[in-house]
Amino acid sequence: MESHVDHVLIVDDDREIRELVSTYLTKNGLRVTMAPDGRHMRQFLDANTVDLIVLDVMLPGDDGLVLCRELRAGKHKSTPVLMLTARDDETDRIIGLEMGADDYLTKPFAARELLARIKAVLRRTRMLPPNLQITEAGQMLAFGDWQLDTTARHLIDNEGTIVALSGAEYRLLRVFVDHPQRVLNRDQLLNLTQGREADMFERSVDLLVSRLRQRLKDDAREPAYIKTVRSEGYVFSMPVEITEARQ
Amino acid sequence: MSTRRWRWPHTMGSRLFLILLAGMIVAHLMSFAVLFSERYMSARQVMLGTLETDVATSVAILDRIPAAERPQWLPRVNRGNYQYILGPGSPGVPEMTQRGRDIAERIMEATGTHYPVTVQSIPGDGKQLQAHLTLSDGSPLTIDVHPRMTPIAEWLPYVLVLQLLLLILCCWFAVRLSIRPLVALADAADALNPNTRSQPLDEHGPTELAQAARAFNAMRDRIAHFVEERVQILAAISHDLQTPITRMKLRAEMAEDSEEKRKLVSDLAEIQTLVREGLAYARSTGGDSEEASRIDLGSFVESLVYDYQDTGKDVTIGENAGGAIVTRRNALRRVLTNLIDNAIKYGGGAAEVGVRRERDTVVISIMDRGPGIPEDKLEAVLQPFVRLEGSRNRETGGTGLGLAIAHQLAAAIGGSLTLRNREGGGLAADIRLG
Numbered sequence: 227m228e229s230h231v232d233h234v235l236i237v238d239d240d241r242e243i244r245e246l247v248s249t250y251l252t253k254n255g256l257r258v259t260m261a262p263d264g265r266h267m268r269q270f271l272d273a274n275t276v277d278l279i280v281l282d283v284m285l286p287g288d289d290g291l292v293l294c295r296e297l298r299a300g301k302h303k304s305t306p307v308l309m310l311t312a313r314d315d316e317t318d319r320i321i322g323l324e325m326g327a328d329d330y331l332t333k334p335f336a337a338r339e340l341l342a343r344i345k346a347v348l349r350r351t352r353m354l355p356p357n358l359q360i361t362e363a364g365q366m367l368a369f370g371d372w373q374l375d376t377t378a379r380h381l382i383d384n385e386g387t388i389v390a391l392s393g394a395e396y397r398l399l400r401v402f403v404d405h406p407q408r409v410l411n412r413d414q415l416l417n418l419t420q421g422r423e424a425d426m427f428e429r430s431v432d433l434l435v436s437r438l439r440q441r442l443k444d445d446a447r448e449p450a451y452i453k454t455v456r457s458e459g460y461v462f463s464m465p466v467e468i469t470e471a472r473q
Numbered sequence: 474m475s476t477r478r479w480r481w482p483h484t485m486g487s488r489l490f491l492i493l494l495a496g497m498i499v500a501h502l503m504s505f506a507v508l509f510s511e512r513y514m515s516a517r518q519v520m521l522g523t524l525e526t527d528v529a530t531s532v533a534i535l536d537r538i539p540a541a542e543r544p545q546w547l548p549r550v551n552r553g554n555y556q557y558i559l560g561p562g563s564p565g566v567p568e569m570t571q572r573g574r575d576i577a578e579r580i581m582e583a584t585g586t587h588y589p590v591t592v593q594s595i596p597g598d599g600k601q602l603q604a605h606l607t608l609s610d611g612s613p614l615t616i617d618v619h620p621r622m623t624p625i626a627e628w629l630p631y632v633l634v635l636q637l638l639l640l641i642l643c644c645w646f647a648v649r650l651s652i653r654p655l656v657a658l659a660d661a662a663d664a665l666n667p668n669t670r671s672q673p674l675d676e677h678g679p680t681e682l683a684q685a686a687r688a689f690n691a692m693r694d695r696i697a698h699f700v701e702e703r704v705q706i707l708a709a710i711s712h713d714l715q716t717p718i719t720r721m722k723l724r725a726e727m728a729e730d731s732e733e734k735r736k737l738v739s740d741l742a743e744i745q746t747l748v749r750e751g752l753a754y755a756r757s758t759g760g761d762s763e764e765a766s767r768i769d770l771g772s773f774v775e776s777l778v779y780d781y782q783d784t785g786k787d788v789t790i791g792e793n794a795g796g797a798i799v800t801r802r803n804a805l806r807r808v809l810t811n812l813i814d815n816a817i818k819y820g821g822g823a824a825e826v827g828v829r830r831e832r833d834t835v836v837i838s839i840m841d842r843g844p845g846i847p848e849d850k851l852e853a854v855l856q857p858f859v860r861l862e863g864s865r866n867r868e869t870g871g872t873g874l875g876l877a878i879a880h881q882l883a884a885a886i887g888g889s890l891t892l893r894n895r896e897g898g899g900l901a902a903d904i905r906l907g
Contacts, residue, residue, distance in 0.1 A: 240716055246723035312715050334719035334745050337726045387797045388768040392779035437779070441772055 232348060233257040233275075237267045237293070238282040238310065247280070250337040256344070264288040271302055278344055282310045283322070291325045298326035306351045308343055310335070323377040367403050369464040370451060372442060374403060381441060389441055394419065398434050399441075402452060402462035411459035435460055486652045493644040501636065517572075520554065521579050527552065528616065529583035536588075536608045555618040562603045562615030565593030573602050576618055580604045654682045658689060665693060707755040711748045718745055750874035753807070754857055757881040763801045765886075770835065771795020773802065774828055777809055787823035788813055794830050798906060804882045805906075808890070809837065811879040812902045816841035820900055835906045842899040851892045855880040 234256050238244045241262070248258040259276065261267040264287050267279075279297065283290035294307050309327040322330045328347045331340060367374040373382045379396045381389040391399065401410065401418040410418075412431045419434075435452055438444075444451045453463050481488055531550035535543055535557065547557055569577065569592070577592035584590050590606040604616040661674050673693065674686040718741060725737045771793050781788035809826075816824035820841025827838045846854055846861060853859050857877035876892075879902075883890040888906040895901045 240720070242720045243716070243723060246720065246727065250723065250727065312712060332749075333715045334722050334741075337723050383769075386767060388766055388773075388802065390768065390773040390776040390802075392776035392783065394779065394783050395776060 231255065231257045232277040232344075233259065234278050234280060234344060235259045235261060235267065235270065235276040236280045237261045237263070237285065237290070238280070239263055239285050240282075247337060247340065251341060251344070254341055256341075264293045267293065271297075275302070276305060278306045278308060278348060280308045280310065280340070280344070281327070284312055291321060294322070294325040294327055304351075306347045308340075308347055366469045368467045368469050369403060369406075369462075370442075373469070374399065376400070391441060392437075394434055395438055395441060398431070399438055402438075402460070403466045406462045406464065406466045409455050409458050409461045415459065484652075485655070486648050489651070490644050490648045493647065494641060497640050497644065498637070501640065505633075521575060524555070524576065525579045525583045528555075528580055531557065532584050532588065532606070532608075532614065532616075535614060536610075540610060540612055555616055558603075558615040558617050559612065560615060561613045562605055562617065563595055565595045565603055567593055569594035569602065570600075573600075576602055577604070580616065580618075654678065654685070658685060661689060661693075665696070704755040707751055711752040711755065714744070714748045718748065747872045747874075750872040750878065754874045754878050754881065757804075757807075757878045757885060763803050765799050765801050767797050767799045768802050769795060770798050770828060770837075773805075774809070774826055774837065777806065777813075778826055781813060781824075786817055788817070789823075789825050791825055791827040793828045794835075795828060796830070796835075798835055800888075800906060801886045804886045805904075808879045808882045808886075808904060809839065811875045812839040812890075812904075815839075815875050815879075815902075816843070816900070819843055831905075833907055837904045837906070838901050839904075840895060840899060840901040842895075842897075845894040845898060845900045846892060848894065851894075854892070855890065 234251060236244055236247055236251075236258060238247070238260075239262050244260045244262070248260055251258050259270060259274075261270055263285050267281075279302075281290045281294060285293070288296075290309060294309065297303065297305065297307060306328040307326065309322040309330040310333055311322060311330050312333050328351065329343055331343055365376045367376060371384045374380075375382060378388075379393075380391055381399075383389060397419045398415065401415060415431045419431075436446060439446055439449055439452055442451050451462065451464050453461050455461055482491065534550065535546060538546060543559055547559070550557055573592075573594050580592055581590055584604075584606060588606040588608065590604055592602060592604045595601040595603055600619065602618040604618070606614050606616075608614050657674065673690045676683050676686045676690065678686070722738070722741050722745070725734055725741060728734045728737075772795070774793060774795070775790060778788050778790045813824045813826070816839055820843030823841060825840045827840065829836050829838070850861060854861065855876050858873040859877075860873045880890045883904055886906070888904055891903050891905075893901050893903065
């Protein structure tokens, strides 16, 4: 029973793409406003607020990355941003996320993919506890011997070696470190772990937890990080600290 | 005709060395010979001159003193080249060499006016002469002549050897000096890879070498420029296609469901893949700006495999001898995903990943149990847009760039990619790092 209609601002310099996307999203129950460039976006945001901004990277004048950074510094800093990039590689994704984007989508994209991402980002930002709602540029989360790089989505040990995480492992770990010292049952973990690949094949939470323990070099019998709470679920028992150490 | 002909040594260096050394040794010997004969002539002149006056004096002295005192005087008048014998001497023959005749003539000139004299050569080494004359008291006197040069100084052979060594050393040094830049040029040409920025050749040194180095560097720059241009064109085309493809995709999605729409969407997906791969290939040759970082290889490969498993793909991990390595991880991930995708697409739907260590090298293998690749095509398929006969098929949607990208990127991160057919069927792709 949701009476609130999510309002999305689409910033893209291609009129047709804008209109096609707008038509599709409106048809699927969103309210859409369009802007062809950064100037129009600023004008609109001066007087209005939206629930999410879809921002193209390649724009005339200030590009999407500049605009995204600007948004993060201003009064719309908590509005989620979904970037549209032309490049399908890690570098672009990382730059986008470092500029403060919440997610990214590569052009050419399908409209339903965009819709799914928009919904996932909205769900995720609403579910996060207030202290972690804003994705800061280059945010690092530190706990125990580890640092979690939230843009590159990997762990770094205290010697600086990168320990990679699979998508599911990262999302589960992210749920744990976002909710430290709280007992989470399997259903909660499963729900929170579903990210943008929500339709993917689901691994059992227990298997994922055991893999995560392996990654963290956590002893399964006497775990220091993720503890098992009998008949309830799991708890992340390390204090988590937000650092901005990345550079 | 002998079948074994003299053959030049293979290297330019040894040829030059031989020519120089032979020439210098011949020249050296010639000047030595000239010097030697000149010395011989003058020495002979001196010898003949002294022989004439000396013999005249000595014979006059021996003639004057009483016969009994003569033997005591002999040591005083004997010389290195000739001795006096109080007696008839040995029998000889009148034939003699030119030198012998010269000497005989001198002796005759010195003594012949006062005493009857005959000069004969003694058979043997052909050099010994004896002059027989009769003194005024009637007793015979023989001048025994052993014409010979003053012996060569003992140190002379050492000097000769030393000079020879000096010659060899100088030749070797000169050859090395002239060959080295050539070798450097060949090495640079061998190492020429437009994808990686290598050091230009040193443009200093002798004029010809500097000119060659400049020409080479210019050629290298031109090649790099061509490659860059090719990559940029590919990137520009791919990039500019993205906006129209996005529009088409969106428009197709809006259309009513129909067979036509399904086909359109599938065609668009194919174009999109081609554009994306084209861009990726263009970038893989252009050298990315990604920094290398130290990664735990075990978890790197594992997390990648798990990502495949989580999307329902049959990808497994076998031996996983991890450890930390320093590499450009995004490039490495791209290499691995391309190869795993390839194995899934063409290799029977399943892939197995293994990591092992061979001494200092880490080998990551991606293996399948598909039909493999004919041995003579194993290298060709690493080239862009090269596909195997029969795999150019719409269903699989291959662009012919996946392996080329993996190959380029593997080289860009200082590794290598090789394909081989497995025992028992299937293809294995080995990435060697470090």
